[in-house]
Amino acid sequence: MSTPDLIEPEDGNKDDNLGLYRRATQNGAEWWRVSVGDRPETYRLEHATDDDENGAGSVDIDLVVDAENLRAKLKKWRREGFALERDAPEATDTPTRIAFMPELQRASARMLAAKLRDAGNADAGLGSPADDASAASVRIGNVDVRCGSAHPLVPRVNPAYLFPARFNDIVADIVENRRVMLIGHTGAGKTSLIEQVAARSQHGVLRSNMNGQTTVGDFVGFWTVKGGETLWVDGVLPTAMREGLWLIVDEIDFAEPSILAALTAVLEPQGRLVLKEKGNEIVAPHPAFRLFATANAVGAMSQFRHLYQGANLMNEAFLDRWRVYLLDYLLPAEETDVLIRTLAPHMTRPLATTLAAIAADCRAAFAREDLSSAFSTRRLLDWAELMLRTGDPERAAGPAIYAKVSPEDAALIRGIIRHHIAPAA
Known part of the structure; x- marks a missing residue:
């Protein structure tokens, strides 16, 4: 895995285009500020006009462009008489705003290097026993995913499936055992993304669809009588936790409150499930267990709730226990x-x-x-x-x-x- 290029500070800047571009006007000054964008290979441009009477003006243009568009802007600014001022005293917040992204890039690179060292130690037998359960791994996007063992519930690989770069964060969260919720319209590929990661890394998948008919017994477990003997039957949640399967709770915004209450107990990475109906038996998660949810009308998709009749509101406390990703259709x-x-x-x-x-x-x-x-x-x-x-x-x-x-x-x-x-x- 290659370390991303860093934006260095001024004394070793790999991108000399960052800074404040200013030109004098009849009534004051006009300036453009260039800083690193939130996405790779993008830049944030801010524009404002300062006048002699009122001083610093507010930003009236704030947009994000790629490198090619930035080059075009720079040529245009040079023709219009703008000059680069890296430490303009008039804009006291400029150095702080510009310095944040380079500092973040360096911190991110250090974290990435530490993870690579940890992965190398685990492969060399220096990791924890849980880490050494399976030495084999597969590269998905730019993330190495530890492989599981053969299981009848491993999905079939779709060789035509694409993993765009925007999926890398989701795959990294799976590796780190985060609770991942994917939201988006029907047919956007929420469930198939998880299944294809599991298919390539050989992990079995269980799905539980919250269709209004799913009961807490189906989800957690129930007692039944068979051959005159009373037996406990695990639901999908304890089954996945015990066997180290990946559990996908489809359409979680249609789930009954009792199911969400049971689910909340295991939303922490090492959260345990207490089976109250079975004498408070505690189910600890297998190291390979992963928990996912999909939804159509949650968070950023709430504006479309009227298109998905029956979807329930989900409170922020519950959503804060998940990493929530909005998935759109393929480009x-x-x-x-x-x-x-x-x-x-x-x-x-x-x-x-x-x-x-x-x-x-x-x-x-x-x-x-x-x-x-x-x-x-x-x-x-x-x-x-x-x-x-x-x-x-x-x-x-x-x-x-x-x-x-x-x-x-x-x-x-x-x-x-x-x-x-x-x-x-």
Whole structure:
């Protein structure tokens, strides 16, 4: 794993473009401030105008650009007479604001180096017994994931699945045994992301869907009578904890309060489950146990709660026990690659590009609430596969799309398709 390039302070700056660009005006001064953006290879630009009467003005432009756009801005500023002032006394907060990101980059690099050393020690037999349970690991994105043992519940690997760089933090959280909640629209790939990480690292997966019919007994366990003998049956939670499986609680925003109460006890990385119905038996988590949740209308997705009838509000205390990631649909370029990789060698790039654009337009219509049904990558792949078999997009769309949605949605989707594809002669 390579250490990211650092933004060094002024005495060893690898990026001489950071700083304050100022030019004099008739009434005062105008300036642009350049600092490191929150995302890799991006820069934050802030603009303000100071006047002689009122002094420092407030920032009226605040945007993030990539390196190419920054170069274009710098050329424009030079033509307009802006000059770089690294330590401008008029802007007293500038050095602090600029210095924060380089300092953070150095701290992040030190933390990464420490983790690499710890991983090396574990591989050399210097780690804890839990760390040494399995020496094999697999690289997923830019993260090394320790492999589990063969298990019947290990998902099947999808060789066409993509792991964009934005998934690296999620995979790192899995390695660190964080509780991960993925939120997003139906069909955005929340569950499949976890399953594909598990498939490549050979970890078994249990899923529990909170569909309104799932009881706390199904989740935690219950007593039953078999052959005249009273037996305890573990639910999915203690089963996963004992066997070191990965448990996905799907649609957690539809779960009953009693299930959430049982779940809260194990949200800490080493949290234990107390089976009160079984004489307060304590279930300790296996080192390989991981806990995940998916939701459609939580946090940043709360604005869409009306699209997911029956979803419950979740309080901040509960959400604060999770790392919550918002997953959107694949970008058109990414979905194009998935289509080609899944249906090679028959799917060509021009065909895949058009199909991905259709899916993007359908999702935009769903976001505007013009469509009442989402358009998942799974649906797109099914349509594309049937289209290759029949040679007719409209005929393939019947069982793959139209029959699954309302007549109104089908008419709108048909219009989007025909916008991109001329009807067959």
